[in-house]
Amino acid sequence: MDIIxxxxxxxxxxxxxxxxxxxxxxxxxxxxxxDPATGELVTGxxxxxxxxxxxxxxxxxxxxxxxxxxAVKVNCYLKEMSDFAGFNAVYGDYFTGKPARSCVAVxxxxxxxxxxxxxIALAD
Numbered sequence: 785m786d787i788i789x790x791x792x793x794x795x796x797x798x799x800x801x802x803x804x805x806x807x808x809x810x811x812x813x814x815x816x817x818x819d820p821a822t823g824e825l826v827t828g829x830x831x832x833x834x835x836x837x838x839x840x841x842x843x844x845x846x847x848x849x850x851x852x853x854x855a856v857k858v859n860c861y862l863k864e865m866s867d868f869a870g871f872n873a874v875y876g877d878y879f880t881g882k883p884a885r886s887c888v889a890v891x892x893x894x895x896x897x898x899x900x901x902x903x904i905a906l907a908d
Contacts, residue, residue, distance in 0.1 A: 792843035794818035797894065802844045810848040810907035814861070815840040816897040825895045830867035833898045834874040841903055842878070849908035852878045857904040860887040867898060 788803035788810070796802060796813065803812040817826040817836035820843070826836040838852075845851050858879060862871060868887065879885075883903075893900050 786848075788844060788848040790843050790847035792820060792847070793840040794820045794823055797823075803848050805848050805907045808907060809856075810845065810850045810854075810903075810905045812841060812844050812848075812903045812905075814859075814900040814902040815844070816894055816900045818895070825897060830862075830870040830898050831874050834871050834901075837899055837901050838874065838878045841901060845903065845905055848905075850905040852905075853881050854906040855879060855881065855883040855903050856906060858883050858885040859902045860885065861890045861893060861900040862887065863890065863893055863898045865889040871899060 786805040787801045788805055789801065793802055793815065800813050803810055815837045817833035818824065818840070819826055820840065826833055842852065862868065
């Protein structure tokens with residue numbers, strides 16, 4: 785089992801790692817739209833926040849020997865289900881292989897984020 789860390793994504797804001805590689809799979813922790821340089825929440829609508837989340841996830845996936853094309857399962861958490869269409873528009877730019885996915889609305893996300901996403905992917 786390997787702990788994955790990259791400075792290209794926000795540092796964990798709690799007692800967890802950005803990702804774990806084990807048994808040929810990479811399990812990412814949930815990413816919210818934090819700017820990796822400042823650690824601050826990126827402000828903007830769901831498209832702006834989703835794009836930041838996916839850029840963060842891309843950095844973690846790459847550091848773990850994987851990528852969006854190797855994703856097998858994605859869990860998505862939205863603050864508002866009314867953001868579903870806007871979220872999907874950005875999601876489709878990154879996950880072109882159409883992995884299995886869950887997408888649910890939750891009452892609240894860390895730091896007031898509109899979206900959080902975690903991925904399980906094949907890893908080299």
